[in-house]
Amino acid sequence: MSLLRVSDLSKSFGGVMAVDGVSFNVEAGQLVALIGPNGAGKSTCFxxxxxxxRPSSGSIVFDGHELAGRRPRDTWRLGVGRTFQIAATFNSMTVLENVQMVLISRERKLSGLWKAAASWFADEAMALLEQVGMAGHAHRACGVLAYGDVKRVELAIALANRPRLLLMDEPTAGMAPEERNDLMALTKRLVTEHQIGVLFTEHSMDVVFAYADTMIVLARGKLIAEGSADAIRHDARVQEVYLGTGKTFEPRARLADAGSNGARQ
Structure with a gap:
């Protein structure tokens, strides 16, 4: 059974159908890209x-649980994490404290915050920062970090709830090409190691074609194509409404080589 199964999902705003009968699956250990032109319905779907x-109609089943109509916190408690296009961290708190706050919330310790919390879950928080390469910045305030590092902290925060599904909204927005490659390579490794399912939106087609296992393409609220990088690259309808000729997008291996060469320079 698929980790996430979306069936006939629709959302209307007045007379405008933002998402219209969309269906797709996400498997554990898989990176799935949700792409399309502006106004395609990606954010509404997310x-x-x-x-x-709340959907107008349709079903969202995650690990056997219906998500449609649940509050974000209830969805989070079930094991669905999310990162945002604009990284959401507490700038005045240290990197370590940001991750600790999520761990405290996960264990429902918020009612006791009048007690000293500096040592709560510090080891687990540090282990998460090790995974994303940010342990060396643990005691720095998030507000002084480079943006690429903030994105890594946000990933550690998302992983703190031990999600089985991670929703990543424009994970590389605002990042330099080398930073984008590093973050997505890290995400790919963590997905494989922990068998997390990831659904991500992304405007950088270099990132999408380099790292997505499969792609879902929306246009005007409808799903117009789904498949591998090669299938999407050569899909005539996708080329017409979104990619143009599609010839500017390099195969995964070539992009990965380019990223690693850039990191060595």
């Missing part, structure tokens, strides 16, 4: 999966 919007 917000329904996360619980920020």
């Amino acid at each position: 917000n329904m999966l996360n619980g920020q919007l």
Whole structure:
């Protein structure tokens, strides 16, 4: 059974159908890209999966649980994590404290925050920072970090709840090409190691074609194509509405080589 099964999902705003009968699956250990032109319905779809919007119709089944209509916090408790296009961290708190806050919330310790919490879950928080390469910055305030490092902290925060499904909204937005490659390579490794399912939106087609296992393409609220990088690259309808000729997108191996060469320079 698929980790996430979306069936006939729709959302209308007045007379406008933002998402229209969309269906797809996400498997454990898989990176799935949700792409399409502006106004395609990607954000609306994401917000329904996360619980920020209630679907007009359709079903969202995660690990046997119906998500449609649940609040974001309830969805989070079931094991659905999310990162945002604009990284969401507490700038005045240290990197370590940001991750500790999520661990404290996960264990429902918030009612006791009048007690000293500096040592709560510090070892687990540090282990998460080790995974994303940020342990060396643990005691720095998030507000002084480079943006690429903030994105790594946000990933550690998302992983703190031990999600089985991770929703990543424009994970590389605002990052330099080398930073984008590093973050997505890290995400790919963690997905494989922990068998997390990931659904991500992304405007950088270099990132999408380099790292996505499969792609879902929306246009005007409808799903117009789904498949591998090669299938999407050569899909005539996708080329017409989104990619143009598609010839500018390099195969995964070539992009990975380019990224590693850039890191060595």
